[in-house]
Amino acid sequence: MTPKTELTRVHLLLFFFVLAAGIAVGLSLFSSASTFLDLIRTATSGLFLPLLLSLIASFLLGPIVAFIERENISRTLSIFLVYLLVAILLLLAAGWLSPHWQEMWISLRTDLPRYTAKFITLLRDAQENLQSRFPYIESYDLTGRARTLAEQFVAQILVGTPKSALRIGSLLILVPIFTFFFLRDGNLILRTCVSLSPNRYFEMVHDLSSVISRQMADFIRGRLLEAFIIGLVVTIGLSFTDIRYTPILGIFAGITNLIPYVGPLVGMVPGILIALVDLGMGGQFWWIVIVYFLIAQIIVDNFILIPILISRYSNLHPLWVLLAIIMGGKLYGVLGMIIGVPVASIIKIALLEIRHYRNTFALPDTAQDLDRPT
Known part of the structure; x- marks a missing residue:
């Protein structure tokens, strides 16, 4: 056995021990970091x-x-x-x-069990109607769910x-x-x-923080004003009927309106269900449907409030809005669905401002790269 071979074996053995020690240290640090992050998450869970x-x-x-x-x-x-x-x-x-x-x-x-029982009855009738027309969905128990x-x-x-x-x-x-x-x-x-922030990025970070804080302040004020107006319109519209719990239904419609796309539909469900149970499908029921869908959402919200209060502050494609709602809901539930769109707007503003500064003002590293011959 030559000394060269022995030296190689020593190197391999040393490499093995170093690798094992590195893995052990990495696992220890990962475990400590996980424990530390869990402690931080537990300590700040009620502060968000x-x-x-x-x-x-x-x-x-x-x-x-x-x-x-x-x-x-x-x-x-x-x-x-x-x-x-x-x-x-x-x-x-x-x-x-x-x-x-x-x-x-x-x-x-006291009335909630009665309303939920009526809702389940309506779903059962709808399920039987669908199963009679589409036999392949007989195994799906919509009523049970x-x-x-x-x-x-x-x-x-x-x-x-x-x-x-x-x-x-x-x-x-x-x-x-x-x-x-x-x-x-x-x-x-x-x-x-x-x-x-570093000196070469100070101006960009300063302008970016100013733009984000200003636009987010205007966006939040606009969204809250929009929710207040929608809730007020629904409350006034429902007050012309004999439906019960008008103030609660108006507040619920205004709060759920903070969630784009999905919220207005969710806000209609309690009022329409209560009207169907207590009033039947008469003239008052159809007036309530008109108040929710036509007056509050289409005329007041889509044609008046969103163009004036919201559009110039969010300016997001509907696909990004839906993704922000879904991801926010996965992370923080209903609250995440509400704040998902503002967070997505902040990310968009940051990316656009950074791109603007990189195109307008050549940063030192970028300028050196541009002067370097290819």
Whole structure:
């Protein structure tokens, strides 16, 4: 056996030990990183919704705070004055609506089983009609699936109300605190984040952050105003009929309208179902369908609100909107479906701004590459 062969075997053995040690260290680091990420995810799991609501509230209250601040009033005092005004308005609204809402909510919880039973009956009739025409779908139990979903939904409402009350209580504490700091120190936080960027990208990051914050503020205000108007239109339209729970149905229609494409259809279902159960398929039922579909969605939303309030801020292709809704729903449920479109808009704005800067201003590395001979 030659020394060269022995040396090769030593090298192979050393390489094996180094490789084994590297794999062991990598697995250890991966396990530690996974544990660390799990700890971070657990610690911040309850902060996402308060931070999101606080950011939205800061976008809504920011112009009012800036208007008061113009009267030679400090920003902190301006924020407290706005908080005082909002608290007074909320207390007045709660004192006026609380008795009616409590009675209406108790009645709705009592009537939910009746509405779900009627819905399942309608689905059974529709399933029998379809199976008589298309025999190859006899194995699909649409009624059973609907009954299971309805029972889960009713149980979640009846059991989850106390938990929701506790969660709302925590939001009432955290959201005002976070909103206060966003309103007072938001510009400082943004400038600090921008200052961390490298010098050659500083101007691009500064302009990009300014464009995104401005467009997102306008987009959020526009979407909330759109939801408020849609809810108001539905409430007024339903008030001309004898349907019950008109305010709840209007609020539900406005909230679900925040989800593009899917939300308006979901917002129609409770009102149409209640009208079908309580009023029958008479003139009032068809008026309610017209209010939901023709007046609120086609005329007010599609022809008036979206062109004025939304189009110039999102400007996304419908395919990207659908993908954003689906991916947002997979990640964060209904909340993800609502914020999916703004996040997609932010990504689009960032890509367009970066492309604009790369085409308009040659960065140092890019300029050197262009001057290099091929």
